[in-house]
Amino acid sequence: MKRPFTSIRYKFIFSMTVIFLLFAAAVLSIWYNALKKEAASTAIRNSEHLLQVSNTIFEKQVMDIINVAALTSVRSSNSLSTNIITILSRNDLTDAEIVNYRRTASDYLISLCSFKNNLNGLMLSDFDGNTITYGLPTSFETMSRNNWISLVKDSSNTMFFIPPHYPHEWYNTQKDMVFSVLKPVYGFTRQKIGFVNADISANLFEECFNTSSPSSSSLYVINQQEGRVLFHPSNNLLSLESDTSVLSEIIDRITSNSGHFFIQDSQNGNTLVVYRTSSLTNWTTLNMIPEKEIVSAFTDTLHDIILITLVLVAALIVCVFLITSLLTQKIRLLANAVRRIDGDNLDLPIYINTKDEIGALFSQFKSMLDRIKDLLWEVKDKEKAKHRAEIGALQFQMNPHFLYNSLNTIKFLSSLQGADNIGKVAESLSSMMHINMDGRSFIRVEEDKKFLESYLEIQNYRYTNTFQFQIQVQKDAAACMIPKLLVQPLVENALKHGLKEKNSDGILLADYHIDEDCLKIIVEDNGQGISEERIQEILCNNQNENAGHIGIHNIRERLHMYFGSEYDIEIISQPGIFTRFEIILPLIYDNEVTNYV
Numbered sequence: 001m002k003r004p005f006t007s008i009r010y011k012f013i014f015s016m017t018v019i020f021l022l023f024a025a026a027v028l029s030i031w032y033n034a035l036k037k038e039a040a041s042t043a044i045r046n047s048e049h050l051l052q053v054s055n056t057i058f059e060k061q062v063m064d065i066i067n068v069a070a071l072t073s074v075r076s077s078n079s080l081s082t083n084i085i086t087i088l089s090r091n092d093l094t095d096a097e098i099v100n101y102r103r104t105a106s107d108y109l110i111s112l113c114s115f116k117n118n119l120n121g122l123m124l125s126d127f128d129g130n131t132i133t134y135g136l137p138t139s140f141e142t143m144s145r146n147n148w149i150s151l152v153k154d155s156s157n158t159m160f161f162i163p164p165h166y167p168h169e170w171y172n173t174q175k176d177m178v179f180s181v182l183k184p185v186y187g188f189t190r191q192k193i194g195f196v197n198a199d200i201s202a203n204l205f206e207e208c209f210n211t212s213s214p215s216s217s218s219l220y221v222i223n224q225q226e227g228r229v230l231f232h233p234s235n236n237l238l239s240l241e242s243d244t245s246v247l248s249e250i251i252d253r254i255t256s257n258s259g260h261f262f263i264q265d266s267q268n269g270n271t272l273v274v275y276r277t278s279s280l281t282n283w284t285t286l287n288m289i290p291e292k293e294i295v296s297a298f299t300d301t302l303h304d305i306i307l308i309t310l311v312l313v314a315a316l317i318v319c320v321f322l323i324t325s326l327l328t329q330k331i332r333l334l335a336n337a338v339r340r341i342d343g344d345n346l347d348l349p350i351y352i353n354t355k356d357e358i359g360a361l362f363s364q365f366k367s368m369l370d371r372i373k374d375l376l377w378e379v380k381d382k383e384k385a386k387h388r389a390e391i392g393a394l395q396f397q398m399n400p401h402f403l404y405n406s407l408n409t410i411k412f413l414s415s416l417q418g419a420d421n422i423g424k425v426a427e428s429l430s431s432m433m434h435i436n437m438d439g440r441s442f443i444r445v446e447e448d449k450k451f452l453e454s455y456l457e458i459q460n461y462r463y464t465n466t467f468q469f470q471i472q473v474q475k476d477a478a479a480c481m482i483p484k485l486l487v488q489p490l491v492e493n494a495l496k497h498g499l500k501e502k503n504s505d506g507i508l509l510a511d512y513h514i515d516e517d518c519l520k521i522i523v524e525d526n527g528q529g530i531s532e533e534r535i536q537e538i539l540c541n542n543q544n545e546n547a548g549h550i551g552i553h554n555i556r557e558r559l560h561m562y563f564g565s566e567y568d569i570e571i572i573s574q575p576g577i578f579t580r581f582e583i584i585l586p587l588i589y590d591n592e593v594t595n596y597v
Helices: 008-073 079-091 095-113 142-144 148-154 203-209 244-253 296-327 331-340 359-396 401-419 420-436 445-462 486-498 531-540 549-564 592-593
Strands: 119-126 131-135 160-165 176-187 191-203 218-223 228-231 260-263 269-277 285-290 443-446 468-474 482-483 506-515 518-525 569-572 580-587
Touching: 008 095, 008 119, 008 176, 008 191, 008 203, 008 218, 008 260, 008 285, 008 296, 095 119, 095 131, 119 218, 142 148, 142 244, 148 160, 148 176, 148 218, 160 228, 191 203, 191 244, 203 218, 203 228, 218 244, 244 260, 244 269, 244 331, 285 296, 296 331, 296 518, 331 359, 331 443, 443 445, 445 468, 445 482, 445 486, 445 506, 486 518, 531 549, 531 569, 549 569
Parallel strands: 468 506
Antiparallel strands: 119 131, 119 191, 160 176, 176 191, 218 228, 218 285, 260 269, 269 285, 443 482, 506 518, 518 580, 569 580
């Protein structure tokens, strides 16, 4: 049955489609990777600019409040700030003086702090808890409980930033959170007498770092030393507080004041992290953008291009189908005509006279069919002649039983006449014919020995007893199977070429034995030997039928046919002294012969 999708036309359409798709995929891949790289570079530049602007605004507002805090405790010609230092450093003031100093100090704080946005409170205090305050600053007890006062008292630093916290136990809503700036206060003798604490509303983070962007990118402010998030927008996609492994990886990869890298996030996949560390607070601001957000602008374009590519593929298939249908029309006609050729039908029912390759193919194929028809008639004639010859040969063929009976009659008559040698020859020939005509391809070694003995006894009469022979069979090798008539040509070769010049003292040996799990057969004579050049000619088949040793070539062909090229015959000779033939065979027994026949 004809399968249409195996034709050249459909194979060509399929190949062209695959090539076009591979080319389109390669172009799209290169284009997409280049745009993704450019988009990432743009996102990094925009993020770095955003972080720089946001941090600058944040630091300016914080510095403005820090300057206010510094004015409250600096020693200057301003008597108001001097009053504050006096209250904190002197223990010899009367109650009236303390009240007067406190009133003027409070008025001074109000005048400094009234118009400072995001300043929730300001407190000046000595280390014993005597305080002067503005607004609702963090209480002395809260600061003592968190060991923040010890930071100021025991450290030589001039400024400390306290991460976002609640100023009082009863002020614990999100809008009450503040972060604090602590500075030490020095007395008239330059000794540390207390500290000033400015509470800044955490809303300042929201004002400076919440971009209110509809995208999935998020700004974070983290404290690397404590490993915690100080601020993140409420609509973030990656919760760093819940995923400590991500936060730890980010902190570990921050190695400078600014930079960028990619991390793998279980929720958003590959994510770009751009960071910048504030030189004022030492807090790090992160901008985290999922990679899919970076390339989102190109995704719709990519989908459109893929759709256009599919439309072009469909158009390509239609065009290629029409073109190949036109180009392969004559090929299909020729193929259909060839399918009808079978048996005696060797005629082409079509005629193609074009000058292209198809016309040449038709002409050559038609010529080939004509030659095949001539050869078929010639073969049929030869088969008929051969058949007639075989019938004639069968008419003159003798029955094997008739031959055996005739040989037995010759043996009986020789016995009556006293011609024992004729009887022995007839008996040997009968034994050889029995083995040679039994139809088997393999015989046992002990049978092959009997065959060689019968053959050599006959040859001994022919060569008038000019040689002696000895056939040895190892006990374990007697049951092994070998191809029939494998060794006899070697023995015949030894008599014909090796011992023919010997008038006497000719010796021929045959040995069958097992060596290293193989059957080794050796045929050796003490004849005239073979030169090395002649050995190479014999093994390389550089000879004709009249050059002798054709039997060796036949033995090698049979060895390769039965057992493979690894089994072969080896010839060892020294001219004028000896010649030895060695054959190595696998060990085969009677039940294994069917594997080789």
